[in-house]
Amino acid sequence: MKAWIERERLDGEIADCLTLVLPTKGCSWDSCYMCNYTSESDRNATQDGIYSEFLKAVEKRDADMVKIFTSGSFFDEREVEKETREKIYRKVREKGFRRLVVESRPEFVSDEIADEILESGIDFEVGIGVETSNDDYRMKLINKGFTFQDFVEASRILRKVGRVKAYLLLKPPLLTEREAIDDILRSVEDVKPHADTISLNLMTVHSGTVVEELYLRGVYRPPWLWSAVEILKKARVDMICDPVAGGKRRGPHNCFRCDREVVGEIRKFSLTQDRSVFITDCECIERWRITIQAEELTESPVFP
C-alpha cells in the first residue's frame, strides 16, 4: 500500500495530510477513458486486509488530516463495507485527525450515507470526479457514466453534513487546447455553487487506457502547463491543482526546460492561492499561444 505525507490547505492554513491508497477490489464502473486505477486494485482484497493496511499507515505517521484513495468509491459496499468504514471512523477520531477526505462516485451517495457521516462526528470532505459541467463531454469524451445533475444531487446530500470537493479534468481527448481551457472556465462557474473546493486535475496518459491509444497514434497531447496557469489566474475562485507527472512526456508539460519551475509555482499557488507566484517566463509560452490561435482557426473534429 502506498502512503505519504503531503501539504494541503485546511481551513485556510497549510497542514500535513497523510494520504494513502487502500487496495480495494477497485472501481465498479471501471470504464473512464483515462483511468487505469483498477491496475492498482486487488481482486482478492478482504475487509480485514483493508482495515489492517489502514491501521499500519495511520499508526506509523502523525498528520493533521487524512486522505484515503480507494481507486474507486469509498462508499461503494463492494469496495469498503460499512463495518470497515465504521472501524476507520473510530480510528480517525481516536487519532484526532481534523479532517477525513475520501472519494466517491455520486451513485453511492445517499441519505443513509449522509446519516453515517453525521453520526461519525468527523469533519468529512468527499471528492467527486465530475470532470466537467458539460454532459456531452463527460459522457462521450470521458465515458464517466453520470450526469451533471447526478453530481448536483449528490452534492446537495453531502453538503448538509460535510464538504464537497469537485475534481475537474483539463483536456479530455479530442478537445483542442483552447476548447479544454474554455470548458474548465465554464465548469468552474457551474460547479462553484455546489462545491467547497475545486481541484483541477491535469490529464496524464496512463497505460492501458483509451487516452493512451490516442496518444500513441499521435492524436493526443497532454495539456500544456501554461493552460493550467491561465485557468488558475483567471478563475475567480479558490482552486487547487497538483500536476501529477508534470514535466513528463505523458503528463502535463511545456517545453521540458521551464516545467520544473511552473509545476513548483502551481503547487505553491494551491497552498497559498496567491496569483503573484506565477513569475516564470519562457520562450515556449509563444509556441503555446500560437498553438491555441492556430486551433481557433480550425474547427473541432467532434464538436463544431
Ligand code: SF4
Ligand atoms: S469513476 Fe474514477 S476510478 Fe472509476 S473508472 Fe472513472 S476515473 Fe477511474
Ligand SMILES: [Zn+2]
Ligand atoms: Zn518553456
